[in-house]
Amino acid sequence: MTDIVSVAEARRADSVGREVVVQGWVRTRRDSKAGFSFIEVNDGSCFGNIQIIAEAALPNYESEIKRLSPGCCVGVTGLVKASPGKGQATEIQAAAVVVHGLADVKTYPLQKKGHSFEFLRTIAHLRPRTNTFGAIARVRNRACNSIHQFFQERGFLYVHTPIITASDCEGAGAMFQVTALDLAAEVERGEKGVEGEKGVKGAGIDFSKDFFNRPAYLTVSGQLEAETFACALSKTYTFGPTFRAENSNTPRHLAEFWMVEPEAAFFDLQDDMELAEGLLKRIFRDVLQECPEDMRFFNQRIDKTVIETLEHIVESEFLRVSYSDAIDILRKSGQRFEFPTAWGNDLQVEHERFLTETHFRRPVILYDYPREIKPFYMRMNDDGRTVRAMDVLVPKVGEIVGGSQREERLDLLERRMREQGLDPESYWWYLDLRRFGTVPHAGFGLGLERAIQFITGMSNIRDVIPFPRTPGNAEF
Numbered sequence: 026m027t028d029i030v031s032v033a034e035a036r037r038a039d040s041v042g043r044e045v046v047v048q049g050w051v052r053t054r055r056d057s058k059a060g061f062s063f064i065e066v067n068d069g070s071c072f073g074n075i076q077i078i079a080e081a082a083l084p085n086y087e088s089e090i091k092r093l094s095p096g097c098c099v100g101v102t103g104l105v106k107a108s109p110g111k112g113q114a115t116e117i118q119a120a121a122v123v124v125h126g127l128a129d130v131k132t133y134p135l136q137k138k139g140h141s142f143e144f145l146r147t148i149a150h151l152r153p154r155t156n157t158f159g160a161i162a163r164v165r166n167r168a169c170n171s172i173h174q175f176f177q178e179r180g181f182l183y184v185h186t187p188i189i190t191a192s193d194c195e196g197a198g199a200m201f202q203v204t205a206l207d208l209a210a211e212v213e214r215g216e217k218g219v220e221g222e223k224g225v226k227g228a229g230i231d232f233s234k235d236f237f238n239r240p241a242y243l244t245v246s247g248q249l250e251a252e253t254f255a256c257a258l259s260k261t262y263t264f265g266p267t268f269r270a271e272n273s274n275t276p277r278h279l280a281e282f283w284m285v286e287p288e289a290a291f292f293d294l295q296d297d298m299e300l301a302e303g304l305l306k307r308i309f310r311d312v313l314q315e316c317p318e319d320m321r322f323f324n325q326r327i328d329k330t331v332i333e334t335l336e337h338i339v340e341s342e343f344l345r346v347s348y349s350d351a352i353d354i355l356r357k358s359g360q361r362f363e364f365p366t367a368w369g370n371d372l373q374v375e376h377e378r379f380l381t382e383t384h385f386r387r388p389v390i391l392y393d394y395p396r397e398i399k400p401f402y403m404r405m406n407d408d409g410r411t412v413r414a415m416d417v418l419v420p421k422v423g424e425i426v427g428g429s430q431r432e433e434r435l436d437l438l439e440r441r442m443r444e445q446g447l448d449p450e451s452y453w454w455y456l457d458l459r460r461f462g463t464v465p466h467a468g469f470g471l472g473l474e475r476a477i478q479f480i481t482g483m484s485n486i487r488d489v490i491p492f493p494r495t496p497g498n499a500e501f
């Protein structure tokens with residue numbers, strides 16, 4: 026019996042002696058003068074390639090095998106042997122090489138290693154075939170698996186909150202509108218002013234005639250809907266894509282990113298911080314354990330500190346520092362910042378990085394932020410100036426988690442909405458949670474891509490999501 030095995034399995038020493046089929050894409054081919062070729066094949070199952078030895082005696086050696094170049098797709102049948110070469114336990118002596126697809130050396134863009142990440146973004150459909158993007162995909166997959174395991178083991182229920190929504194959770198107004206209207210025709214109608222229609226000249230577009238009979242948007246966060254489930258099923262989490270139309274062209278912002286958002290009844294801010302710390306440590310520990318080859322690559326080629334940093338974090342406590350204390354530290358630091366550090370201002374990346382990289386040199390959880398700079402749903406503290414917010418900051422990336430204890434008191438919540446120019450009526454269902462059996466509860470959002478950035482040391486967030494959406498970019 027010849028088993029079809031992954032490259033990962035064929036590379037294992039205990040596969041020596043087996044007849045196998047491996048299938049994948051050629052990374053390199055070298056011809057030996059002694060009448061055979063070495064072909065390196067990768068199928069994404071692990072970082073390393075399997076080395077194939079193809080003798081000139083194979084029937085398609087001249088016609089096909091000698092045409093193999095990076096990017097070609099092959100299926101190889103052969104015997105797994107112990108390899109005399111360095112860095113690999115095994116190799117395969119090919120009995121047959123089936124060529125599924127050639128890749129023209131003149132036009133296939135990944136002939137050599139070492140392309141810039143900028144260039145690879147222009148071929149996002151091919152970059153999964155590089156070492157870096159294969160490693161990122163495996164680490165990302167492992168992290169997602171850990172996220173689900175972490176919550177499932179703790180009795181959190183996975184809920185699917187909607188992608189299309191009418192409410193702006195963050196109140197920041199950076200939402201993509203969803204419409205089934207033919208906007209060009211609507212604009213034309215508005216300009217012409219069609220007789221007998223509501224669309225009088227210059228009147229704008231009537232979204233009450235749109236698909237949902239109202240304006241609708243892509244969600245910026247599943248939190249509000251997750252709260253409805255937490256206020257019935259106690260411990261929940263949602264995990265899905267979220268969308269923000271903020272025009273932030275930075276290495277830390279995407280217009281479409283994935284967020285995991287636990288929401289738990291009977292949790293206060295302290296519980297929330299512990300949950301976030303536990304989740305991050307679990308993800309880091311699992312990636313270190315389960316993706317050692319990929320992590321070694323990141324540590325060698327991307328950032329020489331990632332493994333040490335993650336190992337240290339897994340072993341140590343996250344610091345907890347109030348926003349007010351953090352402001353004091355920044356003001357007394359003697360450091361010159363571009364943005365002001367007065368109490369009441371939002372922290373900028375430079376401040377977050379100073380705290381985590383220079384001052385504390387480790388992750389910090391900041392809590393109790395001024396109410397003016399945080400959304401309406403965060404619980405007001407007794408001082409009337411701050412809310413029960415918490416952000417987890419990490420070196421290099423800055424904010425990775427944002428969360429809070431929620432305002433469970435109806436009157437205070439309504440007041441906060443008005444303060445922020447929101448109409449409580451349009452959040453009637455959210456307020457019902459406070460009208461009927463209200464409960465202290467808390468939750469947070471972890472940006473998956475920020476977490477992957479931190480783990481891998483990749484400096485641009487566009488390189489840790491398969492197809493980045495950013496201002497001006499949605500080609501693939």
Ligand code: 4AD
Nearest residue numbers: 246248278279282286425426427428469470472475
């Ligand atoms: O701090 P944010 O805006 O919090 C919320 O959306 C809350 N509703 C979450 C909750 O309490 N359930 O976003 C949470 C996290 C940030 O800390 C960051 O990691 C990530 O989401 N994030 C982004 N990641 C990539 N690109 C963007 N544009 C991001 N905006 C936020």
Ligand code: MG
Nearest residue numbers: 416424426427
């Ligand atoms: Mg935030």
